[in-house]
Amino acid sequence: MRTKLKNNPEATMAAICNVEIANRYAKDVAAGQIIACKYVVLACQRYLSDIDSLEDSEFDYWFDSFSAEQACNSIQQYPHTKGKWARQGLKLKLEPWQLFQLVSMFGWKRRSDNAFRFKIWSVDAGRKNGLTELATAVLNYLQCNHADLNYKQFDINAGNLDQAGRQRVIGMLDGTTPDDELFGIIYTIDEGDDWTSIEALRKSNPNFGVSVNSEYLFSQRAAAFKGGAFEDCYKSRHLNMQNIDGW
Numbered sequence: 065m066r067t068k069l070k071n072n073p074e075a076t077m078a079a080i081c082n083v084e085i086a087n088r089y090a091k092d093v094a095a096g097q098i099i100a101c102k103y104v105v106l107a108c109q110r111y112l113s114d115i116d117s118l119e120d121s122e123f124d125y126w127f128d129s130f131s132a133e134q135a136c137n138s139i140q141q142y143p144h145t146k147g148k149w150a151r152q153g154l155k156l157k158l159e160p161w162q163l164f165q166l167v168s169m170f171g172w173k174r175r176s177d178n179a180f181r182f183k184i185w186s187v188d189a190g191r192k193n194g195l196t197e198l199a200t201a202v203l204n205y206l207q208c209n210h211a212d213l214n215y216k217q218f219d220i221n222a223g224n225l226d227q228a229g230r231q232r233v234i235g236m237l238d239g240t241t242p243d244d245e246l247f248g249i250i251y252t253i254d255e256g257d258d259w260t261s262i263e264a265l266r267k268s269n270p271n272f273g274v275s276v277n278s279e280y281l282f283s284q285r286a287a288a289f290k291g292g293a294f295e296d297c298y299k300s301r302h303l304n305m306q307n308i309d310g311w
Contacts, residue, residue: 082136082158083129086167087115089160101267103250106237111168124244125172125181132171136163138209139201146197161251161270162198168247169202182247186221186233189251190302192280193271195223225250252304259303260285268303 090108092098100108117123140158144150158166165187172181185202187195199222221229233248235241253264265285269276281302288298299305 082133082163083167083171085160086132086164089164099263099266101250101252101254103234103237103252104267107247107249108164110237111164114172124175126175127171128173129171131173132167135170135205135209136166139166139205142201142204144197145200156197156201158198159271159274162194165247165249166202181245183245184219184221184243184247186219186225186229186246186248187250188221188223188225188230188233188304189270190265190268190276190304191223192276193223193251193269194275198222250304259299259305260289264303268305 089098090111093100093105093108094112114123114125115127117125118127136158140156142156144154144156165185169182169185170180173179174181189195199220202220225233230250232241232243232246233250236243236246236248251268251270253259253267257264257267265281266272269281272278272281284298284302288295
């Protein structure tokens with residue numbers, strides 16, 4: 065049964081825009097208009113390629129825009145659970161990179177049985193990018209709105225992916241090990257990038273300037289110039305450089 069939106073212009077506009085914002089994010093990343101590493105680019109290209117495949121009658125999946133909108137709109141009704149925004153009683157406000165993930169997770173369905181296409185959601189980024197908060201909200205949404213599903217079958221890996229998990233995502237994205245039931249995206253830097261640059265910070269921290277304070281990141285970057293453990297900690301925690309391509 066479809067739930068009608070309340071007669072609230074702002075809520076209605078937000079709901080209408082969720083998929084559009086996600087689509088624009090994917091297009092801008094793919095076009096190089098948003099700074100992103102190759103794994104984010106590949107995830108966006110995969111999404112756009114699948115959109116193009118919808119015209120193919122033999123394509124195994126369809127896109128349920130209502131389902132995607134409903135999930136994004138509902139999750140943004142949840143309050144923050146920690147930090148200054150929780151103390152202020154604010155609700156979650158999803159950024160384009162977060163909407164892209166949720167639109168993908170809740171929009172794509174199998175033609176054969178109308179079930180959600182993705183059973184695994186793996187995302188990794190630098191610390192303090194709100195991954196735990198988002199994963200908690202997604203689990204709450206599944207429990208409250210999809211009681212007909214065994215939501216525990218959803219494998220949600222938000223942050224701190226181990227080496228095996230990362231390699232599985234990378235293999236799926238680069239096409240060496242295709243996996244139609246895995247949605248994965250990794251925010252990090254590319255091999256050959258200058259780890260001391262501001263661009264490196266932006267690639268690894270999609271919530272740069274939102275949940276991740278830029279002054280805090282700059283202070284951590286300055287400390288990393290001392291080398292040794294300071295540099296290693298900065299690269300691991302804030303550039304998400306662990307277990308990728310031999311780092």
